[in-house]
Amino acid sequence: MSAAQESIGPAAWPEHAARGPASKRIIVGYGFWIFLLSDIIMFSAFFATYAVLSGETAGGPAGKDLFHLHTVAIETACLLLSSFTCGIASIGARAYNALMYYGNKALTALFGAGFLALEIREFASMVAQGAGPTRSAFLSAFFTLVGCHGLHVTLGLMWLLTMMAQVFAKGFRADILRRILCFALFWHTLDIIWVGIFTVVYLMGVAP
Amino acid sequence: MSGIEQRLHLHDSDTAPGDERADGREVAEGLLGYVVGLVLAAVLTAMAFFIAGTSLVWQPSIPIALFVLAIAQMGVHLVFFLHITTGPDNVNNVLALAFGVLIVFLLIVGSLWIMSHLNHNMIPMDQMMQMQR
Incomplete structure (x- = not known):
């Protein structure tokens, strides 16, 4: 083997390439990450719409008159804690620790449901005050953006319960663990989008 | 068998690194990561809610401060929760x-x-x- 051939062989590869093909867990995570980024791009379109229309109240109520920061703070705490317990549940799954997995997944579901209940109550009280999505362009954009996030949380809750049932039925199999990884990525991403929502919609809507 | 071939065939079983069952040390490290992430995110959130309602700072700076805090918190979530690392x-x-x-x-x-x-x-x-x- 000549020196020239040697230099393009595995010895010349960077460290990560020399380890051979990546594990399935990394490939699945990458593919799901691409999907999540496309979801984030969709949300960014809703954010842009909201930012353009946030002043167009058509003589109706503005964010200052409608938003209660106490509710938003509790919603934020619920979602952050659910993200945390979801992470702990993932560790439990990787250690095949059933109690750690089910307990933390149940807490995740509880905090997620609490978030959703507060959000539904907020939406219902806004609609009851005559500030529904048809009132003004601002409220249309608000209900689209925040409602779309709420829809994602609802679907995430269903997925979460499915993952608990799958582990119950099939145990900590490699393919089930990859699904748990995808769910965790999804749930943490929803929290990232909520950071954008509570900053742009609620805090900036109420700030002077 | 050269050193390279040994490296290539190190993981010829189906479990790749990171796929095998986590041991006690890995569990502790993972827990620590999530706790650090939770504390940082909670501090940044509390700061954002405090700044939005305070009259202690120069008012026109509030939206910029909120933006900076939000981007910082998104970074914390990416690193400590989603494990997007280098x-x-x-x-x-x-x-x-x-x-x-x-x-x-x-x-x-x-x-x-x-x-x-x-x-x-x-x-x-x-x-x-x-x-x-």
Whole structure:
């Protein structure tokens, strides 16, 4: 083997390439990450719409008159804690620790449901005050953006319960663990989008 | 068998590194990561809610401060919860994220820019109504 051939062989590869093909867990995570980024791009379109229309109240109520920061703070705490317990549940799954997995997944579901209940109550009280999505362009954009996030949380809750049932039925199999990884990525991403929502919609809507 | 071949065949079983059952040390490390992430995110959130309602700071600086805190918190979530790191396994994830951030930036800033220019050049609505009569 000549020196020239040697230099393009595995010895010349960077460290990560020399380890051979990546594990399935990394490939699945990458593919799901691409999907999540496309979801984030969709949300960014809703954010842009909201930012353009946030002043167009058509003589109706503005964010200052409608938003209660106490509710938003509790919603934020619920979602952050659910993200945390979801992470702990993932560790439990990787250690095949059933109690750690089910307990933390149940807490995740509880905090997620609490978030959703507060959000539904907020939406219902806004609609009851005559500030529904048809009132003004601002409220249309608000209900689209925040409602779309709420829809994602609802679907995430269903997925979460499915993952608990799958582990119950099939145990900590490699393919089930990859699904748990995808769910965790999804749930943490929803929290990232909520950071954008509570900053742009609620805090900036109420700030002077 | 050369050293390279040994390296290539180190993991010829089906379990790749990171796929095997986590031991006690890995569990402790993982827990610590999530606790650090939770504390940092909680502090940043509390700061954002405090700054939005306070009269202690110069008022025009509030939106910028909120933006900075939000971006910092998104970074904390990415690193401590989603584990987007600079490790060799993560190069593809980081590049995809960079592309995603570029698109998000173009979409939001582009929309705001174009719409504010259109707004600026538009005839005021009451004048438009008079012309249509």
